[in-house]
Amino acid sequence: MPSRCGTSVHATLETSRYAQRLSHNDQATLRDLATQFLSAKTFSGAHNISVTISMRTRIALHACLPVLRLGLGYYRNWRGVIVYPGDFRVQRTVQDEAGVVHEGMEDLCGESLSQGPMVLSWEAMLRETQAPDLDL
Numbered sequence: 001m002p003s004r005c006g007t008s009v010h011a012t013l014e015t016s017r018y019a020q021r022l023s024h025n026d027q028a029t030l031r032d033l034a035t036q037f038l039s040a041k042t043f044s045g046a047h048n049i050s051v052t053i054s055m056r057t058r059i060a061l062h063a064c065l066p067v068l069r070l071g072l073g074y075y076r077n078w079r080g081v082i083v084y085p086g087d088f089r090v091q092r093t094v095q096d097e098a099g100v101v102h103e104g105m106e107d108l109c110g111e112s113l114s115q116g117p118m119v120l121s122w123e124a125m126l127r128e129t130q131a132p133d134l135d136l
Helices: 004-015 024-040 053-064 122-130
Strands: 042-045 080-084 088-095 101-108 110-112 118-121
Touching: 004 024, 004 053, 024 053, 042 053, 053 080, 053 122, 118 122
Parallel strands: 042 080, 080 118
Antiparallel strands: 088 101, 110 118
């Protein structure tokens, strides 16, 4: 009997516009990677958003596209995915070439750091789903 994650991945993959562009072999690989991603990563909601199985599955499928032929090893250094309901703001500190430090706020729809976590906007994920040529 397929796992709950595997069943959810299969159902979501069947309705995904970007996945339909893939060969059957690539779809099978994406399904396997997404199932592994769901097992390996923890998902947390920010600003009172409840992250459902359907949301986790869509995020996993999208996250596994860039590593479709590379494998999940590229994601081994982090475990968490934080989902905001919409775009979010972060404070940045940047030092320019002259050594002057600049601080300010930056609006983001997603961010991934090498040591994690992956942070994204659910609203941006939905926008991307409606227009698959956009990239979160």
